[in-house]
Amino acid sequence: MAKLNWGMVGGGEGSQIGPAHRLGAGLDGEFAFVAGALDHRPEQGRDYGQRLGLDADRAYGSWQDMLAGEKDRPDRVDLVTVATPNATHFEITRAFLENGFHVLCEKPMTMTVAEGEELVHLANHTGRICAVNYGYSGYSLVRHMRAMVARGDIGKVRVVVAEFAHGHHADATDADNPRVRWRYDPAQAGVSAQFADCGIHAMHMASFVTGQEVERLSADIVSGIPVRTLEDDAMVNFRMDGGAVGRLWTSSIAIGRQHGLAIQVFGETGGLRWSQEQPNQLYYMPLGQRLQVIERGEGNLSPEADRTSRVTVGHAEGMPLAFGNIYADLAEAIRARKDGRTMDPAANLYPRAEDGLRSMAAVFAVAESGKADGVWVDARPPMFR
Template identity: 35%
Template sequence: MTERLLPETLDFNRPFPALSRRLRLGVVGGGRISATQATAARMTDRWEVVAGALSSDPERAKARGAEWFMDPDRCYASFIEMAQVEATRPDGVDAVMITTPNNLHFPAAKAFLEAGIDVICDKPLTNEVDEATALIDLTAQTGRVFGVGYVMSCFPMIRQAREIVAEGRIGNINQIHVEFLQDWMTPDDAADAPHVKWRLDPKISGPTSCVGDIGTHAAHLASFVSGLGMTDLRAEFHVCGAPKPLEDTVFMFTRFQNDVPGTLMATRLAPGNRGGLRLRIYGSEGGLEWDLENAEQLKFYRFGEADRVISRGHGHGVSTVTERLVRTGRGFSEGFIEAWANLYTEFAMAVAARRDEVALPDDWLSFPKVAEGAAGVQFIAASVRSNEKGGEWVAI
């Protein structure tokens, strides 16, 4: 009998269903974000981490794998070997998370797609636009599921904000503002830390540092909630702290579909800001504001009416669609790990549906996909071109 993961009968208006077994997840890259994502994936009760390429050194790979309670035979020193071997095992991984430095995203994702394994990859998707385009094509050719780690789009109040905009409750959008302010690079010696050095190395990080790391989160969030693609931008890169080979700050004017204007700024040198991702969208009838450091609340304004604050939870202004991503009642906080868990829950539903050959409604799952990852790479490339031209407007 062929294995079936999803229930025979699906009610797409209900919470996401349990699967018949946990999906098997592999890990490529052994840094801090891989541990964060693995914790979140386990939280969903839909994934178990079973294999990994956590280091290119064979002994270190096995030692790191032991910390993750992996079978020594499934601790690989090469993601290419991992893809080939896991694809032939009867209990091979159902999907792989890729959390390596940026320059390895493309070859790792390519290897697993070609092996027939579903992929979820950290952002930026790749360092080059042609590589991102190649992954879109390869995903289509293989028919595999490809998720991208724009986790900010998976907070419940962001999903609620997206619904409010889509329903026309703020009217026609007339401006979009987004910023991502952090302060961890303020000390002059911050760049000496091992996990920071590669982020400032163009051979590894790509042509940007701040833009590719947190600017892409801001750009994706603005388009995700507004439903409008960014079409043009003008960017200025700055090094506001100690000298560095790549920017630590960026200021942008942006333009979206329908000629909607906006602004975007990102920096790692704003003391007092740890996760200062803030989104503001205003329209002809109202507006929305959301702040990552107060992620459980969404400010919703309609001109001429009392201001509202919608809080994460069940009911009281939260839609049934958003409630699928809510785990605890109001007053019992949820945050970053839960947002990652929401991403991995939706990714699991997509992987299970592909394996079961079940067609899903287009609006059932909203996790970021490969095309959104490619849009992020195009955004980065456009920002580089604009900065090189002295901050001229360029098309994305």
């Protein structure tokens, strides 16, 4: 079976996220890395692309050059990953969708709700895939957690608690470091810092696992380092459309926390908890019974978990493999469209443009509520109200 052609915008040399995408896309042999515009500096981007193995004529100096060079090729890329600075996501994603490419965009998908709604409409109009890289939803046991909730193993969900807290921006003497400062600058980051950066991962995880969407929320946001205009810590209470109550804490000033993404779900007949720093174990407590530890890699967990477990039980799987599961989902979706068939339902879990839109609506809702001392606000995008 021929590989699908894959290209990347952004993710250049020294990028934090670029290597994870390249590892993930190449994991299963589904995608061939054939084109890229990897740096905003044309010469550096072309040079790095060729060092990664791209042909000289497909190592582009800009995303505009890549779009022009790829759109009429008979062997053009099947999927474009957008891994550029946040403010450029919308423009680049829109341009490639308009020209018939499938797109995987890094989060946040856009900087405004209106831009998010435009991309949802555009993806629906063109029939192209517009996916958003909530890559943590690719972990095998996260998918098993979702399957357990869906099949009723813990009964009706009552409460979901999500966290994404780290301490890597806690040093006040480092607040003027350009690599840190931009994250708290409204001109570059928008209306939110920590919630838009990390909190939306935790909120997406809550929706992904429970199968419920956030309807309204109340937020308490603070700048623990006072010179910051935007928040570095937020506590968000929310209500979901299936009746679940949500609690979310996100912080960049939690000294002692390293990554800190975790989720707990409590239902009528049981509870579940999982942490991204210990991704091989899912803790399950049935009502009135003893705690059970579910190990990643055990046989016959669920189709969603079995499909996405890559190495034998007892060995660690990490973020690039979770990204690989998102790419495997997308490969199955693209091939199903090419073949005119229904895709494997266990693979139909990649985050959509609708997820990116809901996240952006939540970002603005958190900012609005936080400025109004926690007033409850509608967290839904206008098109979903």
